[in-house]
Amino acid sequence: MDFDKELDARGLACPMPIVKTKKTLAGMAAGQVLKIVATDAGSVSDMQAFAEATGHQLLASQTQGPEYVFYLKN
Amino acid sequence: MGAGDFPAGLEEFIARRVDELVAKKVEEQMAQLKPKGPPSMTIIATKGTLDWAYPPYILASTAAALGWDVAVFHTFYGLKLLLRDLSGLQVSPLGNPAMPMKMPFGPQWFRDISWNMPNAIPSIVPGFETLATSLMKQTFKNKGVASIEELRRTCIEADVKLIACQMTVDVFGFDPKDFIPEVSQYCGATTFLPMAQKADVSLFI
Numbered sequence: 001m002d003f004d005k006e007l008d009a010r011g012l013a014c015p016m017p018i019v020k021t022k023k024t025l026a027g028m029a030a031g032q033v034l035k036i037v038a039t040d041a042g043s044v045s046d047m048q049a050f051a052e053a054t055g056h057q058l059l060a061s062q063t064q065g066p067e068y069v070f071y072l073k074n
Numbered sequence: 075m076g077a078g079d080f081p082a083g084l085e086e087f088i089a090r091r092v093d094e095l096v097a098k099k100v101e102e103q104m105a106q107l108k109p110k111g112p113p114s115m116t117i118i119a120t121k122g123t124l125d126w127a128y129p130p131y132i133l134a135s136t137a138a139a140l141g142w143d144v145a146v147f148h149t150f151y152g153l154k155l156l157l158r159d160l161s162g163l164q165v166s167p168l169g170n171p172a173m174p175m176k177m178p179f180g181p182q183w184f185r186d187i188s189w190n191m192p193n194a195i196p197s198i199v200p201g202f203e204t205l206a207t208s209l210m211k212q213t214f215k216n217k218g219v220a221s222i223e224e225l226r227r228t229c230i231e232a233d234v235k236l237i238a239c240q241m242t243v244d245v246f247g248f249d250p251k252d253f254i255p256e257v258s259q260y261c262g263a264t265t266f267l268p269m270a271q272k273a274d275v276s277l278f279i
Contacts, residue, residue, distance in 0.1 A: 011218040015136040019228050022139040040218070053140045 003035035122151030131225035138232030149239035
């Protein structure tokens with residue numbers, strides 16, 4: 001999947017993956033796609049909830065071994 | 075004049091129309107009463123130990139990331155969280171019966187051991203709280219948990235209002251000069267309670 005920016009949230013525990021996602025999105029243009037890689041198991045449902053609450057579209061949510069990869073549209 | 079005087083069908087028509095109109099009117103009035111804004115939350119932070127410093131700032135920064143309006147009212151020992159220098163925050167297993175004491179170093183089988191601390195040990199052994207505090211800080215670092223400094227900075231950047239309870243500042247002898255400059259106001263319960271009432275979520279920690 002295409003993306004405009006990647007956020008490495010590996011090794012960060014709640015709430016940092018979401019907090020950093022919010023911060024990174026704020027610096028991006030509308031419509032751009034952010035790829036987030038996290039190792040926090042809670043981030044799977046957190047990303048979903050964040051997308052619903054803020055109106056950003058969660059394009060994909062994948063598990064790749066011990067990592068979770070998300071694609072969020074700004 | 076009774077029901078029998080209306081032509082057939084008119085009564086049901088009127089009843090249906092009235093229902094529609096009333097529903098619409100009620101919706102309009104309700105919309106005027108509560109203008110739609112972002113969800114809001116108030117937190118009362120009363121504890122000043124390292125472990126209990128986390129819940130208020132994690133909840134506040136997460137809510138702020140979701141776009142909520144958040145205010146944290148620091149009172150009693152929660153005022154310690156407003157100090158510029160947070161290195162004094164400690165944690166103690168004394169009287170903390172549910173606190174799991176696991177060593178944050180060594181092989182995994184060693185780390186999995188839960189050390190049951192009878193209250194006598196922290197209360198008699200000097201320096202035990204310092205030990206427990208550094209073990210907890212190491213545990214947080216291992217697990218990638220942010221420090222209180224970082225979480226507080228995140229809250230400030232996200233416009234979370236950090237409020238200090240003026241009364242307990244006086245009672246416990248805190249000097250406002252020792253607090254971070256970002257404290258948005260010093261006030262009492264009378265000012266704070268209406269904020270809590272208007273908020274969607276109000277928490278006491």
